[in-house]
Amino acid sequence: MPKDKTATNKRLQECMRREFLEKGFEKASLNHIAKQAGITPAGVYRHYASKEAMFESLVAAVAEEFYCICEEQMRKIDTDVIREHVGNGYSTFEEGWIDYIYRHFDEFKLLIVCSKGTKYEGFLDTLVTMEEKSSAHLIQLLKREGFVKKSFTEEQIHITATMYITGLYEIIRHDMPKEKAIECIRFIYEFYDGAWKSALEMR
């Protein structure tokens, strides 16, 4: 059941998106989606094999791609770059990504805010984990290079990563317009930069 591009399916997708965004996966009603799209509940199953499949069809592509991007990003971190981007410069949450996210805004909102009950319900946690790894790696490098002496426990890193990613969550949850979002990100970036520098006793 790959892509079908009929008019009905387009309507259907729009309705699915709306319903899932509004109520989240679990509370979303297939019957309601169908009615909105002007077909019977049974008709939906010509296009999607299950409720889960409907959700996945909306987000799978973006989720997959995003995971790839993240992994690649992680591989690029090395000592040279540290000097330029001290702090959390390689964060999962870099300014450059905002573009990507805003090109797939609904998908991200679905993944982060509305995915409970689906196999994507851990997406936000995945982001946090990524940020954690990124932080941990960076700190390790900074220590190896002699910039930093202090250590952090896993818990501490988890907390900072979580708080950090929350910024992203908030931006998306409140449908913040892109320009504001960028300002916002920039601010968070600097705010955290200060926090890290201070915490790492780098100056």
Next chain:
Amino acid sequence: MPKDKTATNKRLQECMRREFLEKGFEKASLNHIAKQAGITPAGVYRHYASKEAMFESLVAAVAEEFYCICEEQMRKIDTDVIREHVGNGYSTFEEGWIDYIYRHFDEFKLLIVCSKGTKYEGFLDTLVTMEEKSSAHLIQLLKREGFVKKSFTEEQIHITATMYITGLYEIIRHDMPKEKAIECIRFIYEFYDGAWKSALEMR
């Protein structure tokens, strides 16, 4: 239908608490609660007028009290105190509160993590708002006293507050034991302290 202290009600409350904590308000099942408590669904309605009322009965007292404490706290902020507690000393999230929260752990978890669908679903946001006001107020005072020159937009303050409160959320969501929580809070406190000082260009 105020307080009834029969044995049944005690059992009932325990079951309600467990169910709401486990599944959240919306997914919690009244029928299931009743069965656990050893009464019929109808019996529940002798004690509580609705599902909402059940939830409220568990958290209302703490929520109310908490709001009061917060307001009072806010009134106490003045110039004198500033000198001692520069930074985010008056945060909604001060170490001293941990005690209060841990004395009502379940209630806080219900309010923050499990309240979607109830009139308390904005509780976390309320905390954030409180933190925002606290921050805004403090910055204002610091400016008036000449410690600080920079300004912050409302959005910036919102973001920092949100990220900050997320710490609390994470602590509660994961049932972190009190001792670990305190360590954690202390860390966040310092982390943010550095961030604020740097952001405010206080040094």
Next chain:
Amino acid sequence: MPKDKTATNKRLQECMRREFLEKGFEKASLNHIAKQAGITPAGVYRHYASKEAMFESLVAAVAEEFYCICEEQMRKIDTDVIREHVGNGYSTFEEGWIDYIYRHFDEFKLLIVCSKGTKYEGFLDTLVTMEEKSSAHLIQLLKREGFVKKSFTEEQIHITATMYITGLYEIIRHDMPKEKAIECIRFIYEFYDGAWKSALEMR
């Protein structure tokens, strides 16, 4: 949800019985049963937790008891008795049982003819297995006592047992009245007696 003896439940049970007997477990419709009983489908769930539970409530007692009787019966076989009851005298299918079966006719019909899809769907096979064990045991004893020399493969015993039990199946499937059934059993008994004696070359 043990026994409730209200009028509704009585009607309900009657309807369940009828529906299951008529259509078998899988094709039986809960909605239809409910309608016949004059309640809504949801109402059924006050009395039974699931479709399976409905079926089980009708047959569990008899099935359990029957298994017990069979096991006990099996333990009673010994050499002494052989001389009196040569042939298949200790069959799962003795005349004496007819009484028991006719006292629980519907239950047996449900178990044997209508149980596909339930955990009792192997009931008939169980009877066959019991008959097999009985035959195997008897042949072994007869050999040990020197009455018999020939051997039988497992498959041969399975076949004869299956055909034998089929008698029971047919009697029940066609709602044969008890008197006719007894005649019938008696006939089968003798018919098989001849077959076994001949097969075992006992005379």
Next chain:
Amino acid sequence: MPKDKTATNKRLQECMRREFLEKGFEKASLNHIAKQAGITPAGVYRHYASKEAMFESLVAAVAEEFYCICEEQMRKIDTDVIREHVGNGYSTFEEGWIDYIYRHFDEFKLLIVCSKGTKYEGFLDTLVTMEEKSSAHLIQLLKREGFVKKSFTEEQIHITATMYITGLYEIIRHDMPKEKAIECIRFIYEFYDGAWKSALEMR
């Protein structure tokens, strides 16, 4: 919509056969068959007018032919033959038939095991009836010739016939390989021969 020999139809038939054999007529899903065959459910209706028609198309030829063979067989019974084949020599279940059945194994399995809900659901009973007639006829002849004095009621004949045919049923239901089946049949043959002789007091 008689025979169409396109490639699609061949695939379709294969899928129908598999589905019906696996689940029986009633539980078989047309949608599922179509999917397996790589066409849409609607496509199926180009080839067959209904689910029933699908089933019939698979078994009609064999069923018809089989009925003919049986009738012819019946006409051949006469006194001469009796002397050679005393017992149940003319049974519907003669060894010679096994070949025929194994040449149309799937069709027989469909007719006997999977036909509930179709107009062939009585096929097994038909076999039994045939066996009954055969037995009745034979006994009558034996009586006329003075070999036998005892009489049998219709019910008694029905029972023996049913048990007898059950052998066939079991053989087919368990996909017994042909060689084993023949052994098995031979055994049943002899077993019943003994039973009949004893019952008829022929010796």
Next chain:
DNA sequence: GATGAATGAGCCTTCATTCAT
């Protein structure tokens, strides 16, 4: 104070079938 009995709306899903194209 609690039950027993029931309801009506809703849930996701499957079914055989239809029909315009």
Next chain:
DNA sequence: TATGAATGAAGGCTCATTCAT
């Protein structure tokens, strides 16, 4: 020949709630 799109009915089941007793 087949598809694509859809249907109406039914499936078992759960829900918060009601009400007479």
